[in-house]
Amino acid sequence: MIQLKQAAKVYELEAGSFTALKETDLHIAKGEFVAIMGPSGSGKSTLLQLLGGLDLPTRGSIAIDGVELSGLSEKERTLFRRTKVGFVFQNYQLLPMMTVAENIALSLAANKTPKSEIDVTVSRLIREVNLDGKAASFPSQLSGGQQQRVAIARALAMKPSLILADEPTGNLDRKNGQDVLQLLSRLNKEEGMTVVMVTHDRDAAQTADRIITMVDGEVAKEREGAGAR
Template sequence: MIKLNKVSKVFAMDAGNYTALKENDLHIKRGEFIAIMGPSGSGKSTLLQLIGGLDLPTSGEVTVDGVQLNGLNERERTLFRRTKVGFVFQNYQLLPMMTVAENVGLSLSANKAPSSEIAKRVNQLLQDVNLEGKASQFPSQLSGGQQQRVAIARALAMKPHLILADEPTGNLDQTNGEGILKLLSRLNKEEGITVVMVTHDRKAAQTADRIIMIQDGEVVPGGGSRS
């Protein structure tokens, strides 16, 4: 599903170049639930952005679902993200002026799906994440756990093959955090969606099939276990 070959990412800074990732090789199988862990600044979120096509590597190749992202232009990468990848972020990134239904259906609207199809898909997704009856509410009227479930429903709208979650439980209390992890696990097991989750929380990481450790921009050899 995901293959990184000698992938590096270097950022040009005022004080000089900063190397966020150093020639990493990584393989993730289709249908795996992967947790990525490591200290702050180790390169976890940068890795997630490269896998999702939000950025391009300085060197090396990133291939996701058979598509080599290096070979795509910005428009093609945007289409790739819309149709194949669902993103879930720590701060939810819902649009406050839109209702729950409008947030969930955003990518469907952007792809000019018929309104009847959007309504049907949104209703199903809200049922799937146990948010029936919340369609007409706004994000500010929801709890943090409910907002994160809206974000997951939105990520699922285009039936992606891959979900990338960056600290999805970071702003939630324990009960809501556990609910989100159960939802991601269910989507992985029942829908076969590959899930790659960045987390600082060792307990959250235990939900995954495999833990990948990153330190100083490098994948740690032998770090691929749940222990």
């Protein structure tokens, strides 16, 4: 599904260059649930952005489903990302002036999906993330856990094969965090989606099949999570 070969990310700064990700080989299989842990600044978000084609490696290569991302034009890469990858962030990143239904519909509308089809899909997604009755609510009227479930529904709208989540439970209390983890786990187990999740929470990481620990821009350790058993 995802293959990194000697992929590295170097940021050029006025003070010199900074290596956020050292040459990394990594393979993530279709249907796998991978957690990424590690201290602040160790390169977790950098790696996640590369995995989803939000950014390109400065050296080496990354291929998703056999497509070499460096070989695509900017436009092609955006389209690829929009249809294959669903992103979920710690701070939800919902648009405050739009309702739950409108937030979920964003990428569908951007992709010129017919209105009737959007309505059907949005209703299905609202049910799927257990937000019945909230379609017309604004993000500010929802709890953190509910907002994160809207963000997940939005990520699912284009039926991506890959979900990338950067600390999706970071702002949530235990109960809401567990609901979000259960949702991701179900999408992985029942719908066969590949999930890669950055987390600081050891218990959350245990949901995954595999736990990767980053230190100083490299994969320092890999072990099995409870999800693999």
